[in-house]
Amino acid sequence: MVDPAIILAGVLNGLLAGGIYVLVAVGLTLIYGVLHIINFAHGSLLMLAMYAVFFLWRLLGVDPYLALPIVIGGAFVFGFVLYRLLIGRFSHGKDENILLITLGVSIVADNAALLFFGGDTETIAVPYAGEIIQFGAAFLPLPKVVSFVAALVLCAVLGLFMARSDTGKAIRAVAKERQGARLVGIDVEKIFAISYGIGIGCLGAAACLLMPTFYVTPQSGYAFVLVAFTIVVLGGMGSFLGAAVGGFLIGVTESLGGLFLGEQLGQIGISLIFILILLFKPTGLFGSKA
Amino acid sequence: MTPLVRGLLVFGFAAAVIYPFLVPNYLVNIAMLMFFTAFIGQSWNISGGFAGQTSFGHAVFFGVGAYTSTILQVTHGWNAWLAWPASMAMGGAVGCMIAMLSFRAGLKGSYFALITLAFAEVFRILANSVGFTRGGLGMLIKADQRPENFQFKDSIWIYYLAFALCIVSLLIAWQLTRSRFGARLVAIRENEDAARALGIDVFTEKVKVLTLSGAMCAAGGTFYAQKYLYIDPSIAFGIDKSVEMLLVTMVGGAGTIFGPLIGSVALTFINEATRWVASAVPALKNVQPLSLIVYGIMLMLIVARLPDGLMSLFAAKVLGRKQRHA
Numbered sequence: 119m120v121d122p123a124i125i126l127a128g129v130l131n132g133l134l135a136g137g138i139y140v141l142v143a144v145g146l147t148l149i150y151g152v153l154h155i156i157n158f159a160h161g162s163l164l165m166l167a168m169y170a171v172f173f174l175w176r177l178l179g180v181d182p183y184l185a186l187p188i189v190i191g192g193a194f195v196f197g198f199v200l201y202r203l204l205i206g207r208f209s210h211g212k213d214e215n216i217l218l219i220t221l222g223v224s225i226v227a228d229n230a231a232l233l234f235f236g237g238d239t240e241t242i243a244v245p246y247a248g249e250i251i252q253f254g255a256a257f258l259p260l261p262k263v264v265s266f267v268a269a270l271v272l273c274a275v276l277g278l279f280m281a282r283s284d285t286g287k288a289i290r291a292v293a294k295e296r297q298g299a300r301l302v303g304i305d306v307e308k309i310f311a312i313s314y315g316i317g318i319g320c321l322g323a324a325a326c327l328l329m330p331t332f333y334v335t336p337q338s339g340y341a342f343v344l345v346a347f348t349i350v351v352l353g354g355m356g357s358f359l360g361a362a363v364g365g366f367l368i369g370v371t372e373s374l375g376g377l378f379l380g381e382q383l384g385q386i387g388i389s390l391i392f393i394l395i396l397l398f399k400p401t402g403l404f405g406s407k408a
Numbered sequence: 409m410t411p412l413v414r415g416l417l418v419f420g421f422a423a424a425v426i427y428p429f430l431v432p433n434y435l436v437n438i439a440m441l442m443f444f445t446a447f448i449g450q451s452w453n454i455s456g457g458f459a460g461q462t463s464f465g466h467a468v469f470f471g472v473g474a475y476t477s478t479i480l481q482v483t484h485g486w487n488a489w490l491a492w493p494a495s496m497a498m499g500g501a502v503g504c505m506i507a508m509l510s511f512r513a514g515l516k517g518s519y520f521a522l523i524t525l526a527f528a529e530v531f532r533i534l535a536n537s538v539g540f541t542r543g544g545l546g547m548l549i550k551a552d553q554r555p556e557n558f559q560f561k562d563s564i565w566i567y568y569l570a571f572a573l574c575i576v577s578l579l580i581a582w583q584l585t586r587s588r589f590g591a592r593l594v595a596i597r598e599n600e601d602a603a604r605a606l607g608i609d610v611f612t613e614k615v616k617v618l619t620l621s622g623a624m625c626a627a628g629g630t631f632y633a634q635k636y637l638y639i640d641p642s643i644a645f646g647i648d649k650s651v652e653m654l655l656v657t658m659v660g661g662a663g664t665i666f667g668p669l670i671g672s673v674a675l676t677f678i679n680e681a682t683r684w685v686a687s688a689v690p691a692l693k694n695v696q697p698l699s700l701i702v703y704g705i706m707l708m709l710i711v712a713r714l715p716d717g718l719m720s721l722f723a724a725k726v727l728g729r730k731q732r733h734a
Contacts, residue, residue: 156518208712214462217518218658225651225704228507229697236694256451344529347522362628380543383537389529396523397513 127256128377129370134258136369137266138327140273142342143349143361145320147336151356152293152313155205155216161343162224163318167193168334169235175242175329182242182329183264189322197318201311231336235399241333265327272323273362276316280358289313293356345372348392354405363403424571428564436567441569442676444631448649449656449668450577451624456654457662458584459617462517462723465524466625466653468506468531469499471644473626476634478547479540488549488558492630499626500619507618511611516600525647532645546640549633560635566635573631574669579622581665592618597663625653655703659710661719670718678702 142164149157170189174180179216180188180354200223208219248258280286291299300306349368353360376384395402424443428436448470455461476495482484486494510523535541553561560566584590592613595603604610633639643649660671682699710717 147429156522204708213517214460215711215715217462217521218654219708221651221654222704222708222711225707226523229700229704233535233694234702326505348526380537383533386530386533386537389526390532392526393509393523393530396515396519396526397509400513400519402657 123255124377125374128373129173129251130258131262132370133366134262134266134369134375135245136366136371137269138324139345139349139369140362140365141269141320141324141327142346143353143365144273144358145317145324146346147350147353147356147358148320149314149317150350152289153310154213156213156220156347157314157317158217158220158343159223159227160220160317160321161341162339163193163228164321164325164342164346165231165334165336165339166196166227166336167318167322168329168332169231169240170321170322171325171329172240172334175230179376180328183246184293184362185270185321186268186326187266189326190319191322193317193325194315196315197209198311199317200318201314204312206307208308224343228336228339235336237336239333242329247330259342261329261330265331268327269324272298272320276320277358279326285309285312289316344392345388348388348395350398351392351395353400354402357402357404360402360404413689417610428567433563436563436621437661438676438680440563440570442672443567443669444628444635445652445656445675446672447570447573447577447631447671448625448628448653449660449672450574451621451628452649453581453585453657453662453664453668454624454666455621457657457664457667458581458590458597459593459614461614461618462521462654462665462680463524464521464647464654465526465528465650466621467645467647467649468524468528469503469510469622470632470653471528471531471535471639471641472502472622473499473629474639474644475535475541475547475629476626477630478549478633478639481549482547485539487556488630488634489556492558492627495630496623497500499629500623502626503618503620503622504615505522506622507615511614522599525650526645528645528650532641535641535645541641544641546643549637551637551659559637569631573627578665578669580624585665589616594663600683636644655707659703659706659717659718661717664716664719664723666722667717667719670722674706674718675699675703678706 142160146157146160149155149160167189169305171182171185174188175182203224205216205219208216224240244261246260250257251263252258265347280290288299288304288309289312291302291304292306292313296306299309307377349364350361351364352367353362355407368391371387371391372384375387378384381387424439427439448466451469452466456466458465473495474535476498476537477488477491480491480494481488503667506524506527510520515523536544541547550557551559553559555565560569584593588666594610595606595608596610597614600610656671656675657668658671659674660669661667679695679699682702683695686695686698714720716723
């Protein structure tokens with residue numbers, strides 16, 4: 119029997135990682151909820167944002183946490199422009215087509231990263247990386263705790279924005295009923311681009327919060343894309359609450375899977391959850407009936 | 409079939425047969441890979457093109473095929489030729505299983521694509537973790553270059569074998585365009601509800617086509633393992649192979665007989681062209697990503713502007729008509 123303290127530490131570590139997953143998944147679920155497209159490039163765009171954080175630190179010495187506003191803003195603009203120039207033009211045809219377009223984006227992004235940045239694993243050695251916080255019997259790395267709190271704060275900010283601001287209301291209106299939204303004078307195409315931009319902006323934030331404790335390689339995108347889809351499918355496509363709950367569940371699953379099954383086999387839990395949810399409860403935990 | 413098309417086919421066949429006698433060895437190897445890619449592309453095309461069931465995880469069948477024959481040989485001492493049908497049977501069985509599960513749950517479109525990706529990932533992790541695949545170390549097949557071992561000293565034989573596989577896959581696709589089974593698949597692709605209303609057993613037909621596709625793709629996996637005599641979890645089940653099969657078919661023309669072959673020819677040319685560019689520009693030391701970037705851009709352009717792939721250009725020029733899914 120494994121020591122309960124180790125299990126507790128595993129659960130806490132999983133929750134901490136889950137906080138960042140929530141941020142990644144909220145972006146994906148927002149794009150799905152508003153645009154009804156499956157953004158297969160989500161992982162690859164996260165990878166690009168992680169490289170942005172890495173190079174800001176390496177070339178300009180910007181601390182990943184201080185880079186938050188820059189990277190979020192940059193990612194938003196990148197997503198907005200990507201939607202306007204490319205994805206928006208194809209997003210209203212068959213849904214496999216848009217999936218193939220975003221697959222194309224991810225192939226180009228992954229290989230451009232490999233071509234320009236090389237295949238090495240890059241990390242950021244922040245001075246506070248080794249700091250530890252004691253929480254009961256568990257010792258938690260300070261950067262993970264900071265990232266966790268920051269991720270929750272950012273999700274709350276996004277939630278407030280969606281609930282209170284005019285743009286947020288317009289986004290929700292478009293997600294619910296795009297014809298009706300158009301009739302009351304909302305520029306639907308612009309809202310689509312803004313939503314995609316916000317989705318990618320979430321990735322920018324996640325990248326800043328990940329880099330102090332994680333690494334980036336050109337393959338990082340692929341590693342994250344299945345995790346992100348699993349969370350969103352588990353929570354229910356398009357549901358914010360689902361993305362939040364799913365993010366924590368997957369974080370804990372991954373952590374405990376690694377603990378009990380080992381580093382290699384532990385990853386299997388995520389793919390299995392994904393398959394089982396799609397097969398037996400495709401609406402997820404909080405999704406509406408499609 | 410017009411005389412022009414028949415003439416082109418005869419010419420192409422004859423050219424492919426004498427080709428290895430005319431060119432240096434490395435060009436034989438490139439053409440061998442081209443036919444092989446066209447073959448596994450066709451296996452994707454059978455289910456993804458003709459039946460419209462886009463898959464992101466066909467590597468699962470490729471890997472099952474490669475591992476089945478390799479394990480039978482290395483661990484159980486089977487002859488490679490005998491192991492080949494066994495790996496096809498396994499590939500078909502896995503295709504049947506995935507299809508029954510996914511289509512019973514009513515998964516379509518993007519959801520089906522994503523679940524196939526997840527299945528490939530599950531198999532990759534399993535192959536990495538369980539004992540009988542030797543985990544991440546991969547498996548080596550003992551080199552013993554005799555034809556009865558499915559290993560050839562002279563690369564000309566592996567070239568002809570790849571060419572033969574490609575021909576067989578073209579014949580299967582051709583049969584699909586003229587059989588009732590193929591017609592039912594096209595009906596399902598175009599409108600599933602309408603197909604059901606016509607009395608087509610949509611579920612059974614989709615299971616059948618994924619079984620066939622899985623068996624073909626597994627045959628490709630064994631071929632690959634015999635050519636390189638080595639297999640590991642990411643070669644076998646990684647996303648690269650899945651994407652390759654999808655790419656050649658989409659680029660060439662999904663749901664057409666010659667689409668995967670034309671796509672494979674086009675991608676081979678791009679590959680060699682980027683290799684040539686890279687040798688001229690010393691800063692580009694890594695060729696692989698450059699050609700994949702070109703593939704990715706081509707995929708987007710094809711989906712956006714030329715949904716029937718390069719085949720439709722070819723068909724319009726040669727056959728004098730616009731072909732909407734041959």
